[in-house]
Amino acid sequence: MFKKLTAESLGTFWLVFGGCGSAIFAAAYPELGIGFTGVSLAFGLTVLTMAYAVGGISGRHFNPAISIGLAAAGRFPLARLLPYIAAQLVGAILAAGALYLVASGKPGFEAGGFAANGYGAHSPGGYSLLAAFTIETILTAFFLIVILGVTHGRAPTGFAPIAIGLALVLIHLISIPVTNTSVNPARSTSQALFADGWALGQLWLFWAAPILGAVIGAAIWRSFGERG
Numbered sequence: 001m002f003k004k005l006t007a008e009s010l011g012t013f014w015l016v017f018g019g020c021g022s023a024i025f026a027a028a029y030p031e032l033g034i035g036f037t038g039v040s041l042a043f044g045l046t047v048l049t050m051a052y053a054v055g056g057i058s059g060r061h062f063n064p065a066i067s068i069g070l071a072a073a074g075r076f077p078l079a080r081l082l083p084y085i086a087a088q089l090v091g092a093i094l095a096a097g098a099l100y101l102v103a104s105g106k107p108g109f110e111a112g113g114f115a116a117n118g119y120g121a122h123s124p125g126g127y128s129l130l131a132a133f134t135i136e137t138i139l140t141a142f143f144l145i146v147i148l149g150v151t152h153g154r155a156p157t158g159f160a161p162i163a164i165g166l167a168l169v170l171i172h173l174i175s176i177p178v179t180n181t182s183v184n185p186a187r188s189t190s191q192a193l194f195a196d197g198w199a200l201g202q203l204w205l206f207w208a209a210p211i212l213g214a215v216i217g218a219a220i221w222r223s224f225g226e227r228g
Contacts (some may be wrong), residue, residue, distance in 0.1 A: 002085070007058035009091035012052040015062050016095035016190050019043035023115040023180075024103055036086070040172035043181070048165025055161060063184040064088055064207075069144040069214030070217055073221050075151075096190035111166040114195035118181040118208045122198055125177040132179045133209045140170045140183045140213030143222065148221045182206040 005122040015226035022042035026034045034042075052058040059076070061067045064085040076084075090160035096114075103109055113122065127135075146167040168183075175181045180190045188206035192199035 001080075004058040004080075005083055005087040007054035007164045007216035008061060008087040008095075009082055011033035011047075011054055011058065011060060011062040012088040012091035013095040013183070013184055015043070015046040015051045016187050017098060020096065020115040020187065020191055021099050021102075024099060036173065038069075039176065040169045043166040043172050044167075044169030045225065047168050048161050051161030051164060058084075058089045060161070060164070062088060062091075062186075063210075064186055065140055065184060065210035065214040066144060066147060068146075069140075069218045072215050073144075073148055075148065085117055085186075087118045089189060092186035093193060096194050100194045112197055113180075113199070114191050115180065116191040116195035116199035117188045118202050119145075119179060119200065119205060122202060123178060124180055127178045129205065133205055135175050135178050136182055136206065136209035137213040139175055140210040141217035143167055143171060143183055144214045144217030145221055148217070171174035179206070183210050 019039070022034060023039045026032075026042075027036070027039050047060075049063065056061070058086045059070075059071065061076075063085060067081055067088070070125060071078055071081050092151075099134060100111070100114070102171050103114075114124075119129045123132060145210065147160075147164055150154065150163040171183055172181045175183075185207040188203055192203045
């Protein structure tokens with residue numbers, strides 16, 4: 001169990017450090033900014049690479065909503081749920097702390113949004129609470145369906161991390177303008193802790209909507225009569 005939890009922490013650390021790090025340091029870097037597309041690719045690549053690296057140890061969740069959705073789908077034991085979520089939060093918060101340490105080394109540093117998720121005035125595109133809740137719920141539901149499908153016993157072996165990583169790229173391409181893309185409560189929590197105060201006040205949505213979406217995704221998958 002210790003190895004599984006360590007793998008989950010490492011995977012979540014890499015997701016936050018790579019994905020949020022690209023948003024903080026490289027998204028709008030003068031003349032060489034990678035923009036929304038680059039940040040989307042960064043998030044997908046973090047999951048793809050760590051899924052291959054440690055997925056065989058922990059099952060490659062790296063996300064409390066995914067762990068909850070897998071449990072709801074009958075693919076993950078409830079007894080491991082809280083330890084997994086704790087490990088994911090530890091990895092995410094350590095990554096955000098490391099990002100803050102690096103970012104603060106630049107003269108004139110201010111945390112600002114620090115790649116946190118938000119709605120209303122803190123949405124990149126000014127989208128409302130309802131819009132943010134809706135898109136986070138839908139995208140997490142489909143993300144879980146993709147995960148359940150590509151890890152099914154009948155799916156081709158060895159390709160699941162590629163499909164999961166590409167799904168996360170697509171999710172970010174869709175929703176960065178709306179919420180800065182969460183679909184992952186650990187990622188949202190870690191950044192909110194280091195961002196300006198508003199982020200903690202909006203954090204509830206980025207737990208509620210992804211968890212709801214994951215449960216919906218699990219229910220859809222189970223409606224097909226599939227668990228394996």
